Amino acid sequence: MKYYLAIDVGTTNWKAAVYDEKGTLIEIERTATKTHIDSSGYSYYNPTEIWDNIKTLCKNVISKSGCTISAVSVTSIAEAVVGIDKNGKTLGDIIAWFDTRSIQEAEYLKDKFTQKKLYEITGLDVNPIFSLPKVLWIRKHWPDIYQNTHKWLQMGDYILFCLTGECVTDYTFASRTLAFDVVKNEWSQEILNNVDVPVEMFPTICESGTVIGEINEETAQSTGISKGAKVVVGGNDHPCASIAAGAIKGDKILDSSGTAESFIYISNKYAIPNMTFEGQRTCRYLQKDRYALWGGIICSARSFDWAYETLVSSECFGVKQDNYNYSQILEQLENEKGVEKGLLFYPHLRGAGAPYWNPKSSGSFVGIRDTHTAKNMLRSVLEGLSMQARMIVDMEEKLAGVNVKSLCVVGGSSQNKLWQTIKASVTKKDIELCFEPEATSQGTAMLAAIGDGCYKNIEEVSDVLSSKNIIIHPDEKMIPIYDEIYQVYKEGYDEMCNLNTKLYNIQEKFRR
Incomplete structure (x- = not known):
């Protein structure tokens, strides 16, 4: 039997959960999300605090489960971004996904492109919660951070970076930035060029279930994840839950x-x-x-x-x-x-x-x-x-x-x-x-199983997981x-x- 680790960076809780290859929950650890509010009333997360807590959760859940981890994948909330410099150092805090400090930047985008044009490119309405307005806000208010940023990563991407040193994202996260061409399936040169943000500042996009690296000795020591375990691209929390729900x-x-x-x-x-x-x-x-x-x-x-x-x-x-x-x-x-x-x-x-x-x-x-x-x-x-x-x-x-x-x-x-x-x-x-109360974590763990070769694709594993769903009919x-x-x-x-x-x-x- 193989075992898989899911890391879930959520709005309410941060979690680490171990599942077997059939999707059975072996052990789960969680801690309340640490959301901070500054003197201006803005909400943010501390990236170092997130990673320190994730390492502790992983160590504890793996120790309690007694399992050897074959692969790990990550899910999280979307939109919130953190800057990483060329040396891999985080720059500043992570603006919370629901923080609307970038209303003016969202209005700037709407005036520059029109809502209709942005819909046609990104599939999104213009809203300050998305990543690009946050990046524009950082450029205006925290210019040193912007100038020193090598890559903008969302929270799930950031944990993958901590595990592997690779700057990658998936299509579900990219779709929540307002900088992604949802039709062409790539970062939008048209949008980014017009707001003078280099496309190179955004990470490589990989399909969920893709292996991007392995756990090295140092990371194994700090997280308890087995050395050599595969690190697999996950995705945004709701899409990951769809796997478990069928x-x-x-x-x-x-x-x-x-x-x-x-x-x-x-x-x-x-x-x-x-x-x-x-x-x-x-x-x-x-x-x-x-x-x-x-x-x-x-x-x-x-x-x-x-x-x-x-x-x-x-x-x-x-x-x-x-x-x-x-x-x-x-x-x-x-x-x-x-x-x-x-x-x-x-x-x-x-x-x-x-x-x-x-x-x-x-x-x-x-x-x-x-x-x-x-x-x-x-x-x-x-x-x-x-x-x-x-x-x-x-x-x-x-x-x-x-x-x-x-x-x-x-x-x-x-x-x-x-x-x-x-x-x-x-x-x-x-x-x-859905039979599984932790559907997001279960779906994420099964993406790790797909990356490990246990399942061919999402369809195969979803059929297995959703077979226990309870049906309620209309009255x-x-x-x-x-x-x-x-x-x-x-x-x-x-x-x-x-x-x-x-x-x-x-x-x-x-x-x-």
């Missing part, structure tokens, strides 16, 4: 559901987002000849948490506030009514994502009366999230020209069976719950009810966004 076939969509929620359709053809779909993105997948249609809800499970924390007293459910337990609460919501009592919820608590991006929109309860209870409102939150999910799924089907059969759900929210049952009925799709009685309410939800969408935008602008006046 969401790589043309009749399924990955639903990566947690604090936020991403819906990703893996396609063999390029579907350029229509300009009306400003929250939709088209990226390359782990395999260089495939695409990922990508849309999401910015505030998903967080919407339910907020509603509970804000609306519900401990006496209402007979549980203490500090013993907040999903199962106790959800049992009491199964027979409650939300939209059936005329109550709609728009889940824009952190702005509207796909399919119509609007950062100024806000969450809304519509139709509320003094006869509604907290339980009605909590139920309507789950239904509103499901309505928003259907808008995104409908849009991805339209862009790709397909009719998907199921949503493959990974992440913490997959444990919320009531929510997933509602979602199945609203979207009229089967819900497949046929609820489909016509939800269909009627969904039409109302769509009709009110623009009106609510416009109203909330006006309220946001008024609020901004008082902030000044």
